Structure formats: C-alpha cells, structure tokens
Amino acid sequence: MTSPSDRSGANPSASNPSASNPSASNPSATALRARGAAALATAGIDAAATDAGWLLAHVLGIEPGRLILADDPTAAQAAAYDALIARRAERIPLQHLTAEASFAGVELAVGPGVFVPRPETELLVEWAARACADVAEPGAAVRVVDLCSGSGALALAVATAVPRAAMVAVERSPSALDYLRRNAAAQPSSVADRVRVVAGDVTDPDVWAELGVVDVIVCNPPYVPAAAPVSPEVAHDPAEAVFSGETGMDLIVELVPLLAEGLRPGGVVALEHDDTTAAATVDVFVADGRFTEVVGHRDLAGRPRYVTARRADPATVQGWKP
Numbered sequence: 362m363t364s365p366s367d368r369s370g371a372n373p374s375a376s377n378p379s380a381s382n383p384s385a386s387n388p389s390a391t392a393l394r395a396r397g398a399a400a401l402a403t404a405g406i407d408a409a410a411t412d413a414g415w416l417l418a419h420v421l422g423i424e425p426g427r428l429i430l431a432d433d434p435t436a437a438q439a440a441a442y443d444a445l446i447a448r449r450a451e452r453i454p455l456q457h458l459t460a461e462a463s464f465a466g467v468e469l470a471v472g473p474g475v476f477v478p479r480p481e482t483e484l485l486v487e488w489a490a491r492a493c494a495d496v497a498e499p500g501a502a503v504r505v506v507d508l509c510s511g512s513g514a515l516a517l518a519v520a521t522a523v524p525r526a527a528m529v530a531v532e533r534s535p536s537a538l539d540y541l542r543r544n545a546a547a548q549p550s551s552v553a554d555r556v557r558v559v560a561g562d563v564t565d566p567d568v569w570a571e572l573g574v575v576d577v578i579v580c581n582p583p584y585v586p587a588a589a590p591v592s593p594e595v596a597h598d599p600a601e602a603v604f605s606g607e608t609g610m611d612l613i614v615e616l617v618p619l620l621a622e623g624l625r626p627g628g629v630v631a632l633e634h635d636d637t638t639a640a641a642t643v644d645v646f647v648a649d650g651r652f653t654e655v656v657g658h659r660d661l662a663g664r665p666r667y668v669t670a671r672r673a674d675p676a677t678v679q680g681w682k683p
C-alpha cells in the first residue's frame with residue numbers, strides 16, 4: 362500500500378528504506394539504459410543496448426542519439442521505461458512497444474496486425490531508386506507498384522526517394538490496410554499525393570487489370586518456409602505476411618507469371634526471398650521464359666536476399682509465350 366507521500370518520488374528525501382538509490386536522486390538516463398540493457402540481454406535479445414536506448418528515448422520523447430545529454434528521467438518516466446523493458450523481455454517486438462518503425466528514413470505506424478518492416482528490405486528501396494532513374498524518360502512519371510505492401514514501407518520509402526514515382530501499393534489484409542492508409546496519409550502531401558492504395562490479393566486478375574502495365578515492381582512477399590524456426594518476435598507478425606507453404610515458395614511461384622504480364626517490356630522487378638530459396642527464386646524467373654537479366658543479390662549480412670529481373674522484349678525472346 363503506497364501512501365501519497367512516497368508514491369511519486371516527488372519528495373525524494375522521504376524515508377524509503379528499500380530504495381535502491383541511496384543518494385535518493387533519480388537514476389540517470391545512462392544508468393537506466395544500462396539496467397534495461399542488462400535485463401534484455403538476460404532475455405536473450407542480441408541488440409539489448411540498442412533496444413534499451415530506443416525504449417528510453419521513446420519514454421523521454423527524444424532521439425536515441427540525444428540520450429547522453431538527457432536530464433535525469435523523473436520517477437514516472439523511469440517506471441514507464443521499466444514497464445516497457447519488462448514487456449520487451451517477454452520478446453514483444455520493439456516496434457510494437459513504440460508503435461512505430463523507421464524504414465529507409467520513413468516513420469511508419471506499426472503494431473499487431475501488420476508486418477514490422479525489416480532493415481534488409483531497405484536494399485530494395487536503393488535498387489528501386491536506381492531502376493527508376495534507368496527505366497523512363499528523365500522527368501517523366503515512373504509507374505511503380507509495391508506488392509504485399511503491409512504497412513506501406515516499400516511504397517512510401519520509394520515514393521519519398523523518387524519524386525517522379527507514381528506509386529501503387531497493393532495489400533489484401535484489412536488490418537494491414539488500416540496501417541498502410543494511415544501511414545500514406547501521414548506523409549507530406551508531395552509524397553502522399555503520388556501513392557494510391559489498392560485493396561486486393563496480388564494473385565487476383567482483377568487487381569492486375571486495375572494496375573495496368575508498369576515500369577517497376579517491388580515486392581517483399583511472405584516467403585518463410587512453414588516449419589522454419591523463427592524468433593519469438595516473428596510470432597507477433599501476421600503469419601500470412603511471413604510464411605508461404607512448406608518451402609516458402611508458394612506465393613513466389615504464383616506471382617512470377619503475373620509479374621511478366623504486369624511489366625512493360627524492359628520493365629524491372631525486385632523480389633525479396635528467404636535465404637534458403639535464392640536458387641529456387643532465380644529458377645522460377647528463368648523457367649518463365651519472359652525475363653532477362655535474372656540476378657540474385659545478397660543483403661548487408663551477406664545472405665541471399667532478393668532477385669531482380671527485366672521483362673524481356675517479346676521480339677527478342679525465343680519460345681515466347683503469347
């Protein structure tokens with residue numbers, strides 16, 4: 362039973378024999394961060410110090426880089442931080458606790474019901490920016506589609522990075538669509554005005570009829586093999602955004618022929634895949650027969666991560682499928 366006099370720390374000199382801080386002042390930001398990092402490391406979290414810093418910065422309403430300069434947190438802030446550390450130690454994703462994710466410089470609302478974007482997918486933004494520079498007349502609009510858009514991470518980051526991108530984001534999950542629409546609306550109008558959201562399944566012919574023929578496609582589909590061991594955090598992502606059949610290839614196999622139809626001749630696609638399915642993904646593009654320049658790419662950790670391909674020109678492809 363806490364009496365009003367010792368509840369808030371407002372009177373730090375009030376007697377409290379069990380207080381862990383004998384000087385009776387609040388712990389510094391640095392001390393709180395170290396304490397949280399130790400708890401997260403004990404919970405098996407690799408990036409424990411980074412996560413503790415993000416959570417403390419979130420509670421203090423500052424950028425993580427400014428923690429070193431922060432005033433000592435109040436007792437209420439310390440309590441809020443400790444509560445977040447306890448939840449993170451239960452392996453709830455960091456981004457669900459802060460309700461936001463940073464992706465290629467774009468801030469996104471995320472939480473239960475939508476896939477948390479991963480840093481390795483940022484490579485597709487860089488690729489798309491280069492692809493957009495190559496595929497159309499300088500200055501002309503570039504038609505770009507993001508399939509399986511989720512929170513809108515790729516769509517919004519590419520639209521931000523490429524001012525002449527006319528972007529369409531396709532997503533079927535109602536809960537993901539809520540985040541996607543909210544995230545699109547939160548961008549500056551110079552970006553938001555160039556992003557159209559299409560609700561639908563990426564294997565639905567009606568969706569493709571609505572998209573028309575485009576210059577560039579990016580896609581981070583569900584691709585993890587159903588029985589693959591995943592971290593406790595991944596269990597908080599919607600399963601339909603993560604897994605795709607026994608080998609992880611179910612959606613990719615269905616999608617590649619649709620990509621060939623949706624890209625103009627010379628148009629290009631980047632498709633993320635599991636690190637166990639690089640060769641299988643390349644094979645699907647090659648076997649389709651309508652792509653050239655099928656190339657596998659690694660992520661910054663050196664793992665095979667995405668395949669790019671160019672829609673061939675019908676005139677130059679042998680055995681062309683009409």
Ligand code: GLN
Nearest residue numbers: 581582583584585602603
């Ligand atoms: N690479 C992601 C993970 O680590 C899965 C991404 C996906 O299925 N698109 O869980």
